[in-house]
Amino acid sequence: MFRHLLREMEDLSGTTSITIPVAADERGYVDKECPVSECRYQFKVMGEDWGALFHDEAVFCPMCGHEAPATQLWTTEQVEQGRARAMAYLEARVDSALRRGAAEFNRTHRSDGFLQVSMHVSGAPRRAVILPLPAAEVLEQRVACEKCSARYAVIGAAFFCPCCGNNSVERMFEASLQRVRARVENLDTIRSALREASGPDDAELTCRSLLEDGLQHCVTAFQHYAERRYRAIPGTATPRMNAFQRLEEGDALWRAAVGAGYIEWISPDSQSRLRILFERRHLLAHRDGIVDDKYMAKSGDHVYRTGQRIVVTVRDVSELVDIIQRLADAIRAATEPKDGAPTMLPGAEHGRDVL
Ligand SMILES: [Zn+2]
Ligand SMILES: [Zn+2]
Incomplete structure (x- = not known):
C-alpha cells in the first residue's frame, strides 16, 4: 500500500534541485541583495538585462562595490520564502503519494462483512505546485549605466553599476x-x-x-x-x-x-x-x-x-x-x-x- 510513497521517495531522492521562479515587479525589475553581511544592500536589476548583459561570475553591489557570483545575490526574503516553498512542495508530493496509496488500499481492501478496514490521510490535500516568489515594491530611482547600459533600480545612494562595476x-x-x-x-x-x-x-x-x-x-x-x-x-x-x-x-x-x-x-x-x-x-x-x-x-x-x-x-x-x-x-x-x-x-x- 506504500508503493506510491516509495516510488515518490525514490523519485525525490534523485532530485538535486528544485527550481523556484522569482517574479519581476510591475516594471520588470527583479530583487537582488549584496551578500556582504555588513552591507546587505537591496536593489533591483531589469529582468531582461539580468539574462542578456550580466555575467554569472561577477555582479557588483551598487552600494559597496563588492564583487560576487550571480548565484550569491538572492535577497534574504527570497532565500527564506524559497526554502519554505521547497519544503511545502516536497510535503505536498509526499501527501499526494500517501493519498494515492490510501485510495488504492481502500479500493482493494473491501469489507469482508466482519471487519472493515479503511485508510484515511488527514488534513486538506495539498497541491504540489511552486508559485513564483513575489517581488518587493517598485523603486523610483531607476538608472541605466553609461558604460554597459544595464538598467537597475536603487533606494537612497548607489555608487557602482551592478553589471560592470563602473563607479x-x-x-x-x-x-x-x-x-x-x-x-x-x-x-x-x-x-x-x-x-x-x-x-x-x-x-x-x-x-x-x-x-x-x-x-x-x-x-x-x-x-x-x-x-x-x-x-x-x-x-x-x-x-x-x-x-x-x-x-x-x-x-x-x-x-x-x-x-x-x-x-x-x-x-x-x-x-x-x-x-x-x-x-x-x-x-x-x-x-x-x-x-x-x-x-x-x-x-x-x-x-x-x-x-x-x-x-x-x-x-x-x-x-x-x-x-x-x-x-x-x-x-x-x-x-x-x-x-x-x-x-x-x-x-x-x-x-x-x-x-
Ligand atoms: Zn554591498
Ligand atoms: Zn555598467
Missing part, C-alpha cells in the same frame, strides 16, 4: 548631494527626535554639526566631481591637489581647458555666495570656524568680524547644494562628448536620473 562620477556626485539634501530636509525631525532622546543640548550640537558637515560634503563632492570631469578632458595635466576647492584656480583650469568658467556658468550673486560659503567651509575645516583677517580679505563677507565664529544655517547649505548642482550641470555640458549624451529614464528622481 560613475555622476552617480557619486548625485548621491553625495542627495545625502546633504536629506540632512537639511530632515533637520527638524532629527532635532525633535534627539530632544526627546538626549535633551536640548545634544540636539542643538548634533544639528549644528550636521549643517557644518553639510558644507564640507558639498565642497568635497564638488572637488571630486570637477577633478574627474577635468581629468577626462584629453590633453589636460593632473591638477594640483584640491585645486577645485580654490575657486580662482579651478576657474583658470576650466578657462584654459574649455574656454569658459564660473563667470559664464553662474550669476554674479551666485559667484559671491559660492566664494563666501567655500571660505566658511575652509574656516570650519582649518580654523575651527573662527573668522580671521585672511577670511575677511578673501571672502568679501560683511556679516562677520575677525574673532567671531561663523554660524551655518539651513539656507547656507541649501544654497550651496543648488549652486554646485548648477555648476556641475554646466561642467557636464562643457566637457561631455557631444555623442555621449546622458541617459534619462522616465519618472526618474529629480527629473535627471543620469549617470
